[in-house]
Amino acid sequence: MTEETMDVDISMPTNTVEEFLRMERMPHIWCPGCGIGTTVNCFAHALETSGLDLKKVSIVSGIGCTGRVAGYMKLDSFHTTHGRALPFATGLKLANPDLKVIVYSGDGDLTAIGGNHFIHAARRNVDMTVILLNNFIYGMTGGQVAPTTPIGATASTAPHGNFEEPFNLPYLAESCGAVYVARWTAYHVRHTTKAIKEALLKKGFSFVEILAPCPTLYSRRNKLGDGLDQMKYYKDNSKIQNDADTKTVGLGFQGKIIVGKFVDKDKPTYLDSMNEFYAKKFGDKYAPYKG
Amino acid sequence: MADTEQKKKGLGSVVINAERCKGCGFCVEFCPTHCLELSEQYNAKGYHPPQLAIPEKCTGCNMCGLLCPDFAIYGFLFKKKQK
Amino acid sequence: MKADPKGVMAGAYFIDGDHACAEGAIAAGCRFVAGYPITPSTEVVERIAERFPLIGGMFIQMEDEIASSIAIQGAVWGGKKAMTVTSGPGFSLMMEHIGLAAMTETPCVFVDVQRGGPSTGLPTLPGQADMMQARWGSHGDYGIIALCPNSPQESFDLVIKAFNLAETYRVPVLLMLDECVGHMTERVVIPPADQIEIAPRRYWEGSQEGFLLFKAGADRVPPMVKAGEGYNVHVTGLTHDERGYPVMSAAAQEKLVRRLVDKIRLNAGAIVEVREDQTEGADIVIVSYGITSRVAVPAIERARREGAKVGHLRLITAWPFPAKRIRELSRTVSCFVVPEINYGQMVREVERCVAGRTRVERVSHGGGAVHDPKDIYAKIMACGKE
DSSP states (O other), X not given: OOSSSSOEEOOOOOOGGGGGBOGGGOSOSOOTTXXXXXXXXXXXXXXXXXXXXXXXXXXXXXXXXXXXXHHHBSSEEEEOSTTOHHXXXXXXXXXXXXXXXXXXXXXXXXXXXXXXXXXXXXXXXXXXXXXEEEOXXXXXXXXBOOTTOOTTOOBTTBTTOOOSOOOOHHHHHHHHTOSXXXXXXXXXXXXXXXXXXXXXXXSSEEEEEEEOOOIIIIIHHTTOOOHHHHHHHHHHHEEXXXXXXXXXXXXXXXXXXXXXXXXXXXXXXXXXXXXXXXXXXXXXXXOOOOO | OTTTTTSOOOSEEEEEOGXXXXXXXXXXXXXXXOOEEEOSXXXXXXXXXXXXXXXXXXXXXXXXXXXXXXXXXXXXXXXXXXX | OBOOTTTOOOEEEEEEHHHHHHHHHHHHTEEEEEEOOOTTTHHHHHHHHHXXXXXXXXXXXXXXXXXXXXXXXXXXXXXXXXEEEEOHHHHHHTHHHHHHHHHHTOOEEEEEEEEEOSTTOEEEEEOOTTHHHHHHOSSSOOOOEEEOOOSHHHHHHHHHHHHHHHHHHTSEEEEEEEHHHHHOEEEEEEOOGGGOBOOOOOBOOSOXXXXXXXXXXXXXXXXXXXXXXXXXXXXESSOBOTTSOBOOSHHHHHHHHHHHHHHHHTTHHHHOOEEEESOTTOSEEEEEOTHHHHHHHHHHHHHHHTTOOEEEEEESEEESOOHXXXXXXXXXXXXXXEEESSSSSHHHHHHHHHTTSSEEXXXXXXXXXXXXXXXXHHHHHHHHTO
C-alpha cells in the first residue's frame, strides 16, 4: 500500500531509439516477427551509451533485408551494392580515419557475394565494426539458400534440402584476423547490445554475428512456426560459452547454438601498421597519415 | 495522475504505439514479469497490439522495447519525485 | 583553384603514359587510389604506391577490381578525390560500380588502359575495343564522360581534366588510354602547381537545415557533402528522391534518371572537346582518337601531298560524342573515315550523326598492333575516287 505508493513523478520519456531512426520513413519494410528491427534497437542503445560522436558515425550496408537498416538510421548512411559494403567502408574509413564506420548487413551479402571482401577486411584489421545478421537465408529475394543455411534446411534454390556445408562464421572471422568476435541471437537483446557496444569501442575489425528469425521464408519453408517460435528456439537452445573455441561453434539445423564473446584481442589496425611501417622506413620525412 | 492512489503501481510502465504493432508477440512472451498480454482490440492493420495487463508488475526494464522489431512499445522507469 | 604544390613534380620528364597518368592524378589533387594489378595499367598504381606515402595519399591494393571500384567511392564520401585504374577484364568487373557512381553522383575517375580483347585477349598489346562499353557498359540509363589521350603528355593533362569534370558534374569520368599510349615513353612537361587549374569539389555552403543531397541546380548538378559533418546523408543505388531516400515508382525514376542522362547530354556543349586540323572545307575527314590518331597522321599527310583535301578531327571527349560537330561537317564533307583498333565502335556514332547524308568508311583493326598508315591512306584515297 505504501510505496511504491510514495509520490512518484510519472514522466513519459520518448523511446530513445527514435532519435536514431528516420521516423519519417516508418513503418519499415520488415515482416511481422522479423528479427532485424530487434537488432536495430540493440544497435541504437549501444550507440547511445557508447559515448561516440554521432556526427562521426557512418553506417554502410549492402543489399538484402538487413541492408535496409542503413536507410532507416539517422546517421550518414550508405546503401551500397550487393556484397560490397566492406570495400566501400574500407575506402570511407581510410579517407577519413576520424569516422566510426559500421557495416550492418546480412549473411548472404557479407559472406557469399561479399565473402572475398570479408576475409580481406578482417585480414587487414581495418578499424570498423561489422554487424552481421544471420537469418540463414536470402530473405529479400524470396528465400534462397545462403552459405549459412544449415544442412537439411530447405530454401527456394535448395527445395529438396541443403546438403552444402555452411560457414561457421565466428571461426571464419577469427581465422581471417578479426580482433573481436561474438555471436548472440535476437533473443539475447541485452547481450547483443553489450556486444555491439564493445565492438564499437574496440579498435580493429570487430565482428558480431546475430542470429535472427526470418519468419516469412526460412521459418515458413522449414515449418518452424513464426518469428516467436524461432525466438523461443534461440532461448531454449542457446548456451553461453564465452571464450569457446570458434572451431566448435558451427550450427546445425535447429540444433544447439553456442553464443558468447569468443575473441577479444588486440592487434595494430591497418592504419597503425601502415604508419608505424612507413615511419620506420622514412623517418622524419614521413608524416603519419591521419586522413 | 488520477488513479494513482488506489492502484498499486509498478516500478515503471510502458508506452504502446498500437498502430505500429505487427503482433509478433515477442514482448508478451519475454517480459520478465509476464505483465503484458495481447489485447482483444485490433489495430488498423488487423493485429492485436499488447496491453499492460498487470501494471503493478511492470519493472520498467524495457525488455519489451529492446525486443520490439517495430518500435511499437517501450518501457520506462518511474522517476522518484524529489522531496 | 590551383594545384597543391606538395604533389606536383614540376619539370620535364621522359616517362610513359601510365606514369604520366599517375602524376596527373596527383597534380589534380587525387589522394586516394584503390587498384588491382592488370597489364598494361599496373604501372599507374605502382607509381602511385611509390609516391603517395610521402605526400599524404592513401593507396591500397584491393583484393579485386570490384572492391577497388567501390572503395574509391567510399573514399569520395570520406572527402577525398579518388581514382582507380584497370584494363579490359577489370573494366568489365567494374561496370556495376560505374553505374553506382553514376546513380549516386559520386565524382571519381576510372582509368581503362585498353588492351586486346575480348576476355583475357592480348594483355600486352593495344586495343580500342572498350569504347562502346565505356558509354553503355553498366546496366540502365545514365550519362557518362570519357576522355582519350593520345600521348603521355595528354595522359597527364587529361587525367586532370577528368577529375575536374567529375567534380563539376558530380559524375564518374572514364579515362580511356590504350596500351600504346600507356607504355610509350615521351617527353612530358609538368607545369608548376600555380599553372595547373583544379576544379574543387562543389561542397554545399548553405545551411544544413533542409539540405537535399540530390536536389540539382540549374545545371542539373546537385551539391556535394561528405560524411562526418552531421548531414546524415543517405546514399543509395536504389532509385531515390531528392533526399536520397528510395522511392519505388515510375515517377521517381523519370525524375531522377532523366536528370542523370540530361546532366551530361544537355551540358555536352561545355564538356565536348575535339581537336581539328584543316576540317574547314575538307572533302574527307578522318575521325580518330587515342594512339590511332597519331598513326593516322602520316596517312593524312601523304594524302594531302597528293592533293586530297583531308581534315582530321580527333576526339578528346569520346563521350559525350561531338554529335553537333559531326552533323555540321556531314553537310559539306563527302566522306568520313574512322580508323579504330576494333571492328567498328566509335564509327557507329559517326554513322548515327551523319544519318546517311554522306559516306562513312571504317578502317578496322582487330587489335594487337596499331594500324599500318598505308591502310588508312588507302581508305582515304578510295574515298577520293568517288
